[in-house]
Amino acid sequence: MTDRAETRRARVRTVLxxxxxxxxxxxxxxxxSQVTDRASAVGAAPKTAxxxxxxxxxxxxKEQPHGPAxxxxxxxxxxxxRDCGAGDPVLEPKIITLACADAGAVASDxxxxxYGAGGADGSGVxxxxxxxxxxxxxxxxxxxxxxxxKNVDGKLAFTGLxxxxxxxTPSGDAAETYTIA
Amino acid sequence: MGIRGRxxxxxxxxxxxxxxxxxxxxxxxxxLERDHQARSYQDxxxxxxxxxxxxxxxxxxxxxxxxxxxxxxxxxxxAAGRAGTYISGGGDPRVWAAxxxxxxxxxxxxxxxxERDALQLALDKALLVAGVVTVALMAVVAWFVAxxxxxxxxxxxxxxxxxxxxxxxxxxxxxxxGRDEVAELGRSVHDMAEALAAxxxxxxxxxxxxxxxxxxxxxxxxxxxxxxxxxxxxEMVQDRAQTMRGLIEDLLEVSRLDAGVESAQLDxxxxxxxxxxxxxxxxxxxxxxxxSVEVVGEGRIVSTDARRVERILVNVLANAAKHGKPPIEIxxxxxxxxxxxxxxxxxxxxxxxxxxRFRTAAPERGTGHGLGLTIAAGQAAVLGARLRFGAAEGGxxxxxxxxxxxxxxxxxxxxxxxxxxxxx
Numbered sequence: 001m002t003d004r005a006e007t008r009r010a011r012v013r014t015v016l017x018x019x020x021x022x023x024x025x026x027x028x029x030x031x032x033s034q035v036t037d038r039a040s041a042v043g044a045a046p047k048t049a050x051x052x053x054x055x056x057x058x059x060x061x062k063e064q065p066h067g068p069a070x071x072x073x074x075x076x077x078x079x080x081x082r083d084c085g086a087g088d089p090v091l092e093p094k095i096i097t098l099a100c101a102d103a104g105a106v107a108s109d110x111x112x113x114x115y116g117a118g119g120a121d122g123s124g125v126x127x128x129x130x131x132x133x134x135x136x137x138x139x140x141x142x143x144x145x146x147x148x149x150k151n152v153d154g155k156l157a158f159t160g161l162x163x164x165x166x167x168x169t170p171s172g173d174a175a176e177t178y179t180i181a
Numbered sequence: 182m183g184i185r186g187r188x189x190x191x192x193x194x195x196x197x198x199x200x201x202x203x204x205x206x207x208x209x210x211x212x213l214e215r216d217h218q219a220r221s222y223q224d225x226x227x228x229x230x231x232x233x234x235x236x237x238x239x240x241x242x243x244x245x246x247x248x249x250x251x252x253x254x255x256x257x258x259x260a261a262g263r264a265g266t267y268i269s270g271g272g273d274p275r276v277w278a279a280x281x282x283x284x285x286x287x288x289x290x291x292x293x294x295x296e297r298d299a300l301q302l303a304l305d306k307a308l309l310v311a312g313v314v315t316v317a318l319m320a321v322v323a324w325f326v327a328x329x330x331x332x333x334x335x336x337x338x339x340x341x342x343x344x345x346x347x348x349x350x351x352x353x354x355x356x357x358x359g360r361d362e363v364a365e366l367g368r369s370v371h372d373m374a375e376a377l378a379a380x381x382x383x384x385x386x387x388x389x390x391x392x393x394x395x396x397x398x399x400x401x402x403x404x405x406x407x408x409x410x411x412x413x414x415x416e417m418v419q420d421r422a423q424t425m426r427g428l429i430e431d432l433l434e435v436s437r438l439d440a441g442v443e444s445a446q447l448d449x450x451x452x453x454x455x456x457x458x459x460x461x462x463x464x465x466x467x468x469x470x471x472x473s474v475e476v477v478g479e480g481r482i483v484s485t486d487a488r489r490v491e492r493i494l495v496n497v498l499a500n501a502a503k504h505g506k507p508p509i510e511i512x513x514x515x516x517x518x519x520x521x522x523x524x525x526x527x528x529x530x531x532x533x534x535x536x537x538r539f540r541t542a543a544p545e546r547g548t549g550h551g552l553g554l555t556i557a558a559g560q561a562a563v564l565g566a567r568l569r570f571g572a573a574e575g576g577x578x579x580x581x582x583x584x585x586x587x588x589x590x591x592x593x594x595x596x597x598x599x600x601x602x603x604x605x
Binding site: 031032050095 | 202206209220221222223224225226227229230231232233235236237239240241242243244254255263265266267
């Protein structure tokens with residue numbers, strides 16, 4: 001009786017193990033087969049989608065709940081940034097073009113810690129085009145410092161930008177200085 | 182293949198399977214992560230390029246407007262107002278990110294995306310080397326683990342074989358330390374051997390005691406029968422009493438053989454002369470008639486115990502005379518003696534398993550108590566000789582006694598002799 005019971009238990013165990021192995025192999029096969037589909041499918045682009053939805057900075061200022069007088073007084077007090085010397089100065093810009101010739105380097109996702117008349121400090125990443133190679137790192141975390149506020153074309157704007165790379169650098173220099181406006 | 186090889190093979194196979202599955206999984210996951218990073222990076226670039234485009238209307242970070250090489254799925258996604266990423270194959274595999282910017286225009290960025298990059302190739306190579314090394318290492322480890330297991334099993338088997346050969350159970354080899362299954366098996370075999378030996382010893386003692394106790398009254402009976410007045414009654418009682426005495430003597434002999442206390446007295450004897458003498462005495466004492474002796478080749482002088490050879494031959498001849506049919510032919514060839522009759526032959530059970538006490542033959546070989554051949558086999562064992570029972574060519578029973586060649590080789594070994602004739 002004992003022998004028979006043990007044989008039955010062993011058989012049940014064998015069936016369970018076989019079932020588990022087959023299930024795992026089947027799931028693995030399904031998982032692997034989805035690779036090709038995933039690679040050739042259009043994937044999400046969450047950052048671009050977010051940038052698409054967020055309005056440009058000029059519009060943002062217009063929509064601010066302050067009155068026109070407040071906004072003008074604020075602009076009058078604080079210098080802005082004229083990207084590549086064109087357009088109106090923008091206060092606390094999130095993006096600044098560094099290489100204006102081909103726009104191949106852009107300071108992006110800038111978050112400002114201090115933004116005053118004497119200067120501004122913030123951090124973000126510098127993106128470089130061309131060197132991507134698919135997965136090679138081409139975004140470089142950096143700290144930014146705006147300085148040299150001057151009156152340009154009747155409006156107050158910063159004229160210099162220091163970039164200090166916090167990790168890897170695109171060209172080997174740990175710090176770069178750009179003349180803006 | 183031994184258990185050692187099987188265990189090593191099984192462990193190596195399972196390890197190899199695990200290594201292959203893990204290798205594929207790691208390769209696959211690293212590929213997915215690479216795709217994800219490439220898409221995410223292009224998404225970041227496009228996001229910045231889009232902000233610059235929206236602000237200044239310029240193309241930054243290598244972004245293109247309405248790129249003609251943009252893959253169709255992305256064109257459709259952008260037309261639907263969605264931003265997306267895509268990995269294109271073909272001759273120039275690239276990773277793309279694109280979004281619609283209004284007015285039916287599409288802003289996109291892309292970068293080359295080789296099918297296999299150096300990092301992934303290095304990872305694959307590392308996985309392969311690590312896998313092969315792991316499997317080899319596990320095979321070696323498994324071999325050693327299995328070897329220890331196999332060695333213990335072999336030791337137990339050897340101890341069990343020694344018990345089968347007649348040695349007492351070896352407690353050290355069988356019931357040694359350890360608490361695993363092998364040790365348990367060894368202990369069980371030891372216990373079983375002990376129990377069987379005890380039972381056999383009890384039975385042997387019982388047989389010896391019975392025979393011994395019967396001997397005295399039967400001797401008295403034989404003596405007393407001679408005093409009876411009626412000649413026919415005397416004859417009958419004497420005959421029965423002699424038979425009973427023979428049986429008791431046989432039982433005592435079997436008991437002594439079982440106990441392993443018998444030892445041979447070796448002397449050089451001329452085998453053909455010995456056989457002829459035995460045949461003559463058998464004809465006179467046991468009424469075994471019609472026996473021919475043939476010597477093939479030159480007669481040999483062998484070192485053996487003549488009394489025990491006689492006991493064997495007389496018992497075999499008596500069996501042939503009683504259960505077989507004449508003529509009985511004895512052939513002496515070298516050191517072997519072949520006894521053949523022309524009866525129905527030995528029963529298959531006896532040929533296969535050897536003679537057993539009180540297990541008489543099939544009806545074709547008549548009745549008997551089965552002790553004669555048992556004693557013959559036991560005496561052959563004492564001599565270190567082989568006694569085989571089989572069928573003769575052309576019908577009839579054939580018993581072959583092969584005496585050992587040299588005195589050294591034929592030294593009696595008691596219970597542990599190299600004798601294949603089944604013991605009683």
